[in-house]
Amino acid sequence: MDLVLIRHPEVAIEAGVCYGQTDVPLQRDARELASALTARMTALNVPACVDGWHASPLRRCASLAHALAVDPHIDARLSEMHFGAWEGLAWDAIDRALIDAWAGDIEHARPHGGESLAQFAQRVIAWFESTCVDQKAVHVIAHAGVVRVIAAHLLGIAREDALQWPLDFGAVAWFRRVRGEWVLVRWNA
Known part of the structure; x- marks a missing residue:
């Protein structure tokens, strides 16, 4: 099986703003972005999508998914973490003590009142386990947090480690299951 995870392209919001589940639009036209993404995936030899496109319902993902596929599967479990x-808010406007409390227990703390990383990961992994069984090639348009949580799950590494991995807007992360084990084919491509 091939699982291709694509982070949404750049959004129309100021840099440095916490926008987890805030529904912000893409900075550029989704049709143009879809054309460029298709060309890049062809150049990377990414396998064709056999089992359908999946996407977060947030506009920055769903609009691109609709430009790429006739009937993408939109699933709320693929939404970014909710930051309550x-x-x-601008990250630098948030009380530093609250951010430090969150960083001190990144897995379970929720000083913002939204989801903890553990709650978020449970939701995302539930999507993976219910959707990616007995599939050949699934493509997903989602968020950096979703991509990193799935990467940690597939590769058996700590989520807090995967959260540190760079992932550009529009980046492709391609995983392949080989003899029952997941391998990373491309990251941030």
Whole structure:
């Protein structure tokens, strides 16, 4: 099986703003972005999507998925982490003590009142386990957090380690199951 995870392209919001589940639009036209993404995936030899395109319902993902596929599977479990009271705030405007408390227990703390990393990961992994069984090639348009959580799950590494991996807007992360084991084919491509 091939699982191709694509982070949504750049969004129309100021840099440095916490926007987890805030529904912000793409900075550029989804049709143009879909054309460029298709060309890049062809150049990377990414396998064709056999079992359908899947996407977060947030506009920055769903609009691109609709430009790429006739009937993409939109699933709320692919939404980014919910940052509660921090949604829409500049990161540097959030009380540093709250950010430190979160960093001190990244897996379970929720000083923002939204989801903990553990809750978020449970939701995302539930999507993976219910969708990616007995499939050949699934393509997903989602968020950096979703891509990193799935990467950690597939590769058997700590989530907090995967959260540190760079992942550009529009980046492709391609995983392949080989003899029952997941291998990373491309990251941030």
